[in-house]
Amino acid sequence: MAKPALPQGTRDFPALVVRKRNHIFSTIKQAFELYGFQPLETPAMENIDTLMGKYGEEGDKLIFKILNNGLDRSEKHITAKNDFEKLLEGKTIKGITERALRYDLTIPFARYVAMNHGQLIFPYKRYQVQPVWRADRPQRGRYREFYQCDADVVGSYSLLNEVELASIYSRVFEKLKINVEIKINSRKILAALAEICGGAEKMPDITIAIDKLDKIGLDKVKEELLQRNLSAAQVGIIENFLKISGGNESMLHQAEELVGNTESGKKGIEELRFILSYQAPNSNVKIDFTLARGLNYYTGVIFEVKALDVQIGSIGGGGRYDDLTGLFDVPGIPGVGISFGVDRIYDVMEELNLFPDDVITGPQLLFFNLGENEARHAFSLLQQLREKGIAGEIYHESSKFDKQFKYAEKKAIPYVVIIGSKELENNSCVLKHLQSGEQQTLTTGQLLTYSF
């Protein structure tokens, strides 16, 4: 037997980590619920047709495919071998693989909406917190299995949805005590920029290049734009656009001068202005015209959340898209959504020491086991405490104090309850707080009403 190991790019989460992650998950879920979003869960696997072709050529390669069962049956050998030949050519063959692991939450959501649009109440607001799988090469902060936390509203063009989603971001990060800036931009403004720099077909080139600004700097972006066949004059316009800075309103003015004479430019600026009009004066929502977001399906307002006190990539992002379910032959359902990057949020909180102490506690007390009769009595008291919602344990066997103390200490259990023959006799117990070393003798009645 080989040494046990994890599959590449996956992780085990020990108790403390699970508790911390759950703290993040539950904070996010509470916020989603508070804004009227409803939970949705979809299967780990989808039919391969549902996923293939939805994430671009690169994406298709990163989808984990599931091998069909029963290929060893002799009557299937000939077709299986033929199919496998085609598989080797890089095609996806249903005879070999009919199913694949979920690659993100958006496409399964779209599939769900397309299948159930007759029954759903629109606008449909759902949130979904589940793992996804990608056959990517793992590296720092990148895994083959990771959680996504998405909330989307579909079936509504109202910008009020954008306002609400921005507000969810604010609320969640405030609760988690992470200082953030919520950056917004509009793809319509970027479309307008493309329009005056060579036409709409330049849009992907421009957004892909701009998206890298943070990482590679202005000069390299200009270089890349030139490589993508934009003229020096056009690159100059883009540079001016990217250099727009100042307060939100001032930035909108400057953008107006550059792209305000186009239809989509006007529209995009109007949208941003509307959303900003809902923000409090000290709001952390900030225009960032250099924000592009790589995904090409975004068509309207786009978001990205940046942590201010830690050098790390974005910890959340999202935006509006025109036609979620068109790929599944149900046209005309627009939507807008956001997503939280849980792994990075975790790293930020760990680095800034933001996890509250009470998320990391397990059981409150340990009953010592000092013999058969003592244990029976301790067990009955423990059960009564559990009825009151107090988590506790009884040591699994009668043994030396030393061992039982060390067990409690290692599990970070704050209290131990000692019931030996003396205590058994006079119906009392010794309650000891490990950290302070203080202990007191209580009657069992007092123990049952003690506030831990």
Place this chain on the structure above:
RNA sequence: GAGGUUGUAGCUCAGUUGGUUAGAGCGUCAGUUUGUGGCACUGAAGGCCGGGGGUUCGAGACCCCUCAUCCUCCCCA
């Protein structure tokens, strides 16, 4: 898909120009200690040196292959 890093005890790591029986710290277990832990002392268990091949009288160390790992790029969260 491209480039690099590191694989030695449960964990973190030493191991000299190739030389006898591969070490330390932490952790684990037992004892000093059968009603009060953290400390101390004593002792014990724990290793196909990632795997395979080669060079050599001799390989943990050198060479080749392979697997795993982490990191960077592409792409993405």
